[in-house]
Amino acid sequence: MEGSSLRRYLVVRVLLTLPMLLILLTLVFLLLRVAPGDPITASVGARLPPEEVQERRAALGFDDPLYVQYGRYLAGAVTGDFGNPVTDRRDVVEIVLDTAPATFELSVVGFLVAVIVGISVGAVAGRLRDTPFDVTGRLFGIVIYATPIFWIGLLAQLYFSVNLGWFPSSGRVGGFDAPQDITGFYVLDSIITGDWTALGSTLHHLVLPGVTLGLVIGGIFVRLVRVNMLQTLRADYVEAARARGVRERNVVFRHAFRNALVPIVTVMGLQLALLLGGAILTETVFSWPGLGTAIVEFIGSRDYPAVQGIVTFIAVVIAVISLLIDVVNGLVDPRVRY
Amino acid sequence: MSRLRRRLEHAWRPFRRSSRTSRVLIFVGLGIATFFVLVAFVGPTVYRYSGVQYRVEVAPEEFESLPQLAPPDDEHPFGTTRDNFDVLARVIGGAQLALSVMILAVAFGMVIGVSLGLASGYRGGRLDRVLVTGMDAVYAFPPLLLAIIVSFLLAAYIEPGVLSAAGAVGLVYIPQYFRVVRNHTLSVKEEPFVEAARSLGAKERTILGRYVFFNVVQSVPVILTLNAADAILTLAALGFLGYGVQPPTPEWGYDISQAQSDVASGVWWTAFWPGVAIVLLVTGLTLLGEGLNDVINPLLRARGAAGREIGEPPGDEDQSDRDADAQRDAEPIDSGAENR
Numbered sequence: 001m002e003g004s005s006l007r008r009y010l011v012v013r014v015l016l017t018l019p020m021l022l023i024l025l026t027l028v029f030l031l032l033r034v035a036p037g038d039p040i041t042a043s044v045g046a047r048l049p050p051e052e053v054q055e056r057r058a059a060l061g062f063d064d065p066l067y068v069q070y071g072r073y074l075a076g077a078v079t080g081d082f083g084n085p086v087t088d089r090r091d092v093v094e095i096v097l098d099t100a101p102a103t104f105e106l107s108v109v110g111f112l113v114a115v116i117v118g119i120s121v122g123a124v125a126g127r128l129r130d131t132p133f134d135v136t137g138r139l140f141g142i143v144i145y146a147t148p149i150f151w152i153g154l155l156a157q158l159y160f161s162v163n164l165g166w167f168p169s170s171g172r173v174g175g176f177d178a179p180q181d182i183t184g185f186y187v188l189d190s191i192i193t194g195d196w197t198a199l200g201s202t203l204h205h206l207v208l209p210g211v212t213l214g215l216v217i218g219g220i221f222v223r224l225v226r227v228n229m230l231q232t233l234r235a236d237y238v239e240a241a242r243a244r245g246v247r248e249r250n251v252v253f254r255h256a257f258r259n260a261l262v263p264i265v266t267v268m269g270l271q272l273a274l275l276l277g278g279a280i281l282t283e284t285v286f287s288w289p290g291l292g293t294a295i296v297e298f299i300g301s302r303d304y305p306a307v308q309g310i311v312t313f314i315a316v317v318i319a320v321i322s323l324l325i326d327v328v329n330g331l332v333d334p335r336v337r338y
Numbered sequence: 339m340s341r342l343r344r345r346l347e348h349a350w351r352p353f354r355r356s357s358r359t360s361r362v363l364i365f366v367g368l369g370i371a372t373f374f375v376l377v378a379f380v381g382p383t384v385y386r387y388s389g390v391q392y393r394v395e396v397a398p399e400e401f402e403s404l405p406q407l408a409p410p411d412d413e414h415p416f417g418t419t420r421d422n423f424d425v426l427a428r429v430i431g432g433a434q435l436a437l438s439v440m441i442l443a444v445a446f447g448m449v450i451g452v453s454l455g456l457a458s459g460y461r462g463g464r465l466d467r468v469l470v471t472g473m474d475a476v477y478a479f480p481p482l483l484l485a486i487i488v489s490f491l492l493a494a495y496i497e498p499g500v501l502s503a504a505g506a507v508g509l510v511y512i513p514q515y516f517r518v519v520r521n522h523t524l525s526v527k528e529e530p531f532v533e534a535a536r537s538l539g540a541k542e543r544t545i546l547g548r549y550v551f552f553n554v555v556q557s558v559p560v561i562l563t564l565n566a567a568d569a570i571l572t573l574a575a576l577g578f579l580g581y582g583v584q585p586p587t588p589e590w591g592y593d594i595s596q597a598q599s600d601v602a603s604g605v606w607w608t609a610f611w612p613g614v615a616i617v618l619l620v621t622g623l624t625l626l627g628e629g630l631n632d633v634i635n636p637l638l639r640a641r642g643a644a645g646r647e648i649g650e651p652p653g654d655e656d657q658s659d660r661d662a663d664a665q666r667d668a669e670p671i672d673s674g675a676e677n678r
Binding site: 019020023024026027031032142143145146147148150151154155157158162163169274276277280281284285295296299300307311314315318322 | 471472474475476478479480481482483486487488490491567571574575578579580581591594595597598601602603604606609610613616617618620621624625628
């Protein structure tokens with residue numbers, strides 16, 4: 001009985017992803033097609049003779065009716081063909097494969113920092129409610145939310161790399177230290193090839209952008225963990241544990257903290273969109289060659305197909321991740337069912 | 339006269355009953371916001387430089403440039419930039435721009451979101467289904483990315499300026515108002531007083547405009563202040579990436595992006611001051627929003643504090659005074675402690 005209802009939940013959830021994906025893709029298509037003119041004219045129109053512009057337009061299908069273009073776009077997205085940029089020889093899939101690992105590596109470090117800061121400060125603030133520590137922690141949460149991530153990044157650069165010279169201020173790795181490219185993840189690549197210079201340089205470069213990104217997201221986690229901690233500390237089973245004479249440390253860490261984590265994990269997964277926005281800005285400040293930098297560059301050169309392709313890729317990732325969060329939730333929490 | 343007085347007293351009631359903490363939050367938040375309004379609209383008339391001024395007229399037809407990258411001193415309290423602008427003057431100009439964009443963006447998101455939400459919730463049917471799905475898609479999209487794309491697209495139609503920036507920033511907020519207002523409308527339209535109005539033969543416009551609207555609109559102020567805080571941050575991010583307003587219009591985010599090259603040579607004041615302005619204004623607006631939330635939705639704090647924190651738009655609840663009283667009685671220990 002239990003097994004079949006879980007299976008039903010998973011099947012329904014997977015099926016529900018399809019319409020969501022369709023709507024997201026339609027949104028991307030509409031957004032980028034309501035723009036006047038066409039990408040060819042916009043990006044290289046001024047540099048080429050009109051006949052050639054016309055030829056290229058026709059070759060890329062911009063003269064076809066809108067529904068034909070829409071059909072072709074959806075078919076492409078399903079078969080993994082996200083289109084070809086006008087200003088770059090690589091196709092969108094190659095660009096994503098080249099840049100996404102950098103963004104992913106940065107996001108993982110940022111997320112780790114956020115989890116460590118958020119959980120430790122939030123849990124202690126919740127435990128020591130209304131003490132100066134709690135007030136400071138909450139103020140930290142509000143002020144860090146109010147602080148633009150690119151500004152923290154700049155100040156960190158100014159202090160830690162210009163004034164103190166402790167960390168490099170830009171790039172993923174030192175001049176000639178890049179590891180042999182296998183997965184695109186420099187940390188993994190340098191471990192696989194045993195290139196310790198590369199590993200050291202990569203980690204060294206990750207510190208400032210990772211901590212910057214992590215602090216800002218950590219501010220949200222602090223509030224979240226604190227509130228959940230407060231609620232669980234009031235719960236009956238915590239009271240019961242205290243009454244049984246369980247030591248206070250165990251009450252806090254075994255009974256309250258672990259249960260406070262359940263909703264937190266879900267919400268952390270939902271911060272993906274925020275993480276992405278933060279990554280775009282962090283990458284720009286630290287000249288980090290990731291997906292965010294790529295989007296900003298393509299928008300700058302008015303390359304619609306590239307922007308559309310990358311944004312489509314992001315939409316797919318969003319749909320898949322929200323599916324994963326719900327699946328994990330369904331596995332962990334038996335109350336989550338359709 | 340007495341009717342007006344009764345109405346005002348009714349509106350003031352939640353404030354009178356609120357905890358001291360939430361009143362302090364509102365007071366501090368309002369103070370900071372007022373300070374920035376003064377800076378933005380009185381500042382330019384008082385301060386000797388303007389945000390786009392790079393030289394002064396020392397004698398008729400004779401100009402002298404402002405110093406380049408001068409550190410803060412008596413003449414230029416916040417220093418000067420690489421382009422010979424006075425940093426304090428640009429921070430003042432940026433405040434004016436930020437407040438204008440913020441007001442327009444929030445108004446834009448609110449007007450469209452609230453009216454679509456009312457229509458969707460009241461009419462139901464196919465319109466409702468289409469709107470709900472569309473709004474969910476917009477909501478699921480990374481907001482900053484959406485704002486970037488929209489401002490990029492708007493640039494083809496209108497000059498980058500206050501209007502285009504407000505459009506790009508405000509579009510993101512439509513789904514938030516839509517969701518709250520639609521759900522609230524769904525429940526309000528089943529209430530007996532709506533039924534009564536309808537059976538008395540009230541016109542649809544009257545029902546929507548008078549009975550439904552005024553019951554639904556209470557949830558809006560909280561979303562509004564929190565969006566206002568967010569709008570400042572989004573505008574700054576757009577400006578930083580180069581999709582804000584037309585340079586050399588003073589804009590905090592753009593100014594910070596221009597300061598990037600100064601940082602490498604150890605110049606701090608060009609990047610520092612615009613950022614301080616952002617942090618201060620956004621903190622003020624956030625405090626105001628939190629305080630209002632405590633006053634208007636006292637229920638939410640106790641019943642779903644975690645729910646609100648995880649980003650659900652507040653206000654999906656029925657907040658009659660009776661419920662507030664019940665909550666106060668039920669949770670005497672907690673009133674106000676949550677927000678000290």
